[in-house]
């Protein structure tokens with residue numbers, strides 16, 4: 001007998017990157033930044049500690065205003081959450097009736113099927129292309145009268161590829177405006193591409209679009225748990241209403257404001273990560289690896305048997321994220337960590353010959 005709904009018995013569980021207590025081991029399994037939070041952000045957090053006896057601002061007015069200014073919209077377009085995974089859960093809970101369908105690419109972010117199941121809905125997984133890209137045409141064709149939401153992850157976790165503005169615009173034109181389309185831009189800060197998605201333009205045009213951003217990746221604040229959604233005011237208002245009361249803690253609100261105030265420095269750090277990404281992928285290409293075009297702070301090694309690669313990574317004391325049967329995702333870290341990945345990959349490639 002279970003205390004919970006029967007349909008949750010087979011819920012897939014989120015596999016977090018393994019923590020390590022050995023300082024010699026480098027963790028490249030959770031797409032974290034290899035830098036600690038900027039000093040100005042740490043100072044903002046420290047400054048807030050003395051007021052922790054008070055509840056945070058429930059409406060997160062200052063943070064929403066700062067986010068709104070950053071995006072050039074009014075603050076009624078903004079809803080904040082305890083990380084963007086929390087926002088995904090809330091959106092699906094609010095959008096789905098039992099038995100409804102949520103369309104997403106696959107592989108994509110492993111939180112999507114879990115949040116979908118929790119909302120008593122079914123995940124419709126549309127395979128990514130051979131290049132690891134979203135097949136937006138196939139996703140549009142997967143829409144039925146049971147579709148309660150669509151999730152587009154760009155850049156996509158774990159394949160790293162991003163959709164273009166033109167392709168996404170064409171996709172949105174095909175989708176009925178009664179279906180929410182969630183655009184998860186957790187890694188957009190690392191995208192350096194032609195025709196990068198201009199979500200502000202798409203938001204102005206499509207009332208069913210919800211854009212998600214997080215402070216967990218580019219801003220080095222994964223431990224603090226804060227993200228936000230941008231959407232038309234009526235949608236954003238619903239997201240604020242269904243949001244967990246006081247869901248974004250007081251330190252996170254302060255830190256997120258300080259993070260947006262430090263945008264130039266944040267961008268410079270993402271530039272460093274991107275430069276390393278390009279260096280590593282070029283070296284891997286020389287070794288014969290065909291890595292999908294990554295626009296994120298990680299890269300995807302597609303392989304059915306992950307064990308030999310994991311063993312090579314372990315010998316070089318790096319922890320990577322395996323998706324058994326599909327491939328391995330490796331985050332871009334410090335130059336030293338990245339050199340280890342190149343060495344491990346070279347060893348693995350040699351073992352295959």
Ligand SMILES: *Cc1c(COP(=O)(O)O)cnc(C)c1O
Pocket residue numbers: 031082083084085086109153157184186213214215216217222225226227
């Ligand atoms: C890391 C990640 C997030 C961010 O999650 P938080 O809850 O904000 O830490 C969102 N979407 C994707 C695809 C991610 O990989």
